[in-house]
Amino acid sequence: MTRALLSIGGNLGDRLAYLRAAVARLGTSVVRVSGVYETPPWGDSAQPPYLNAVVLVDDPTVTAREWLTRAQACESAEGRVRDPERRFGPRTLDVDVIAVWDGEPVVSDDPELTLPHPRAHLRAFVLVPWHEMQPDADLPGHGSVAALLGTPEVAADIAGVSPRPDLSLESMA
Numbered sequence: 001m002t003r004a005l006l007s008i009g010g011n012l013g014d015r016l017a018y019l020r021a022a023v024a025r026l027g028t029s030v031v032r033v034s035g036v037y038e039t040p041p042w043g044d045s046a047q048p049p050y051l052n053a054v055v056l057v058d059d060p061t062v063t064a065r066e067w068l069t070r071a072q073a074c075e076s077a078e079g080r081v082r083d084p085e086r087r088f089g090p091r092t093l094d095v096d097v098i099a100v101w102d103g104e105p106v107v108s109d110d111p112e113l114t115l116p117h118p119r120a121h122l123r124a125f126v127l128v129p130w131h132e133m134q135p136d137a138d139l140p141g142h143g144s145v146a147a148l149l150g151t152p153e154v155a156a157d158i159a160g161v162s163p164r165p166d167l168s169l170e171s172m173a
């Protein structure tokens, strides 16, 4: 089997609709979805706030590389346009592959698919929803998600990550 933890987010247009479209496109592979969080932009502050969530997906037929293909298909379907001048700039939908397990964690330093995601351990917008969804989760190579929330880089950002219980992806799963 392969299981993957995907981060979904966006800060342009109807943000919730784009997150819902991603979950719908992932279809029956979706095992669990986190709550939705309003988050300050990370890495490039001159842009609107994001909505973020994480999704646990599972499909015995899907390789790690195919999870990336599926993630990118979600982005393309929702009209994501890449701005080469702004690495962390605004977008309708971003779907990142945070980690993949094929029984064991999949590790890769391929620039096309680096696993675990090379910045996940620094991102409160990934770790806070993941911890809510799976309090005992480990980010391969970095230890427990709970402990990562206490590291200085992440702890400084946690206060800005606000739950949005009024917005739900749950009925999509």
Ligand SMILES: Nc1ncnc2c1ncn2[C@@H]1O[C@H](COP(=O)(O)OP(=O)(O)OP(=O)(O)O)[C@@H](O)[C@H]1O
Binding pocket: 068, 082, 087, 088, 089, 094, 095, 096, 097, 098, 110, 111, 112, 113, 114, 115, 116, 117, 118, 119
């Ligand atoms: N774990 C991964 N998940 C998603 N993309 C990855 C991963 N590892 C490497 N990549 C590569 O990163 C490239 C840039 O992806 P993208 O434009 O979505 O980055 P970003 O979302 O702006 O920034 P970040 O990767 O920091 O989230 C993609 O072409 C993809 O091949």
Ligand SMILES: Nc1nc2c(c(=O)[nH]1)N=C(CO)CN2
Binding pocket: 008, 009, 010, 039, 040, 041, 042, 043, 044, 050, 052, 087, 088, 089, 094, 096, 125
């Ligand atoms: N809050 C937040 N900031 C970001 C996000 C994101 O999903 N949420 N994605 C980025 C590129 O991967 C860059 N910055």
